[in-house]
Amino acid sequence: MEQRSIVFLTGAGISAESGINTFRSAGGLWETYSIDEVCTPEAFRRNRKFVLEFYNKRRAELHDKLPNPAHRMIAALEKDYGSRIINITQNIDDLFEKAGCSAVMHLHGELTKARCEFCGHTWHIGYKAIYGDEQCPDCGNHKTRHHVVMFHEEAPLYWLLYATIDRLFATESMLVVIGTSGQVLPVELFARAAPVSILNNLDPEPAIDDRVFTHVFYEKAGVASARIDTLCREYLEL
Ligand SMILES: [Zn+2]
Numbered sequence: 001m002e003q004r005s006i007v008f009l010t011g012a013g014i015s016a017e018s019g020i021n022t023f024r025s026a027g028g029l030w031e032t033y034s035i036d037e038v039c040t041p042e043a044f045r046r047n048r049k050f051v052l053e054f055y056n057k058r059r060a061e062l063h064d065k066l067p068n069p070a071h072r073m074i075a076a077l078e079k080d081y082g083s084r085i086i087n088i089t090q091n092i093d094d095l096f097e098k099a100g101c102s103a104v105m106h107l108h109g110e111l112t113k114a115r116c117e118f119c120g121h122t123w124h125i126g127y128k129a130i131y132g133d134e135q136c137p138d139c140g141n142h143k144t145r146h147h148v149v150m151f152h153e154e155a156p157l158y159w160l161l162y163a164t165i166d167r168l169f170a171t172e173s174m175l176v177v178i179g180t181s182g183q184v185l186p187v188e189l190f191a192r193a194a195p196v197s198i199l200n201n202l203d204p205e206p207a208i209d210d211r212v213f214t215h216v217f218y219e220k221a222g223v224a225s226a227r228i229d230t231l232c233r234e235y236l237e238l
Pocket residue numbers: 116117118119120121136137138139140141
């Protein structure tokens with residue numbers, strides 16, 4: 001029989017405590033910028049420089065941000081249980097990597113990477129600004145963009161997400177959802193598929209029916225992480 005595993009699915013809420021400016025929360029970036037201005041392919045075609053600058057600022061802001069206990073909890077589980085821990089995030093920050101995670105599935109891309117518009121190659125750029133004419137280390141062309149999935153763009157990793165979620169039906173996997181509003185991904189549907197599931201958000205979200213989850217924590221991720229850690233380890237040791 002296949003060993004039990006845990007699928008973590010995390011969103012902006014897990015990084016909010018680390019001071020990452022979130023897009024959807026009150027007082028978030030959308031109050032300063034409009035989505036149509038900075039986060040769509042149309043905007044990027046219209047004003048490439050402005051959109052690249054927007055992401056340059058977000059990338060620079062990331063430099064001094066630190067992971068919180070929730071990121072570190074998942075990193076410690078990965079260290080102890082390896083590939084039995086599946087870490088899927090909607091976040092584009094690098095706090096999981098800073099916490100020591102090595103296998104993170106970033107559904108919406110990564111701020112610390114650039115992408116070649118010719119060949120699709122991605123590469124690590126750290127916290128540096130890009131201006132769109134950097135040379136691709138793979139194909140040599142000079143048309144570079146941020147490696148972030150914008151609104152109305154396809155998220156190429158979604159197929160992998162759904163394949164992973166399908167495995168929840170087939171194997172005994174626990175689902176842990178942290179810090180997501182349920183507006184982007186149907187987390188409730190995923191929870192129904194999992195034999196055991198945990199939901200941790202700051203507050204109840206209208207898009208999530210929490211009755212489908214086995215355990216529900218409405219508090220900061222950094223606070224809930226100790227109990228989530230215990231539940232995960234108990235589940236993996238069964
Ligand atoms: Zn290229």
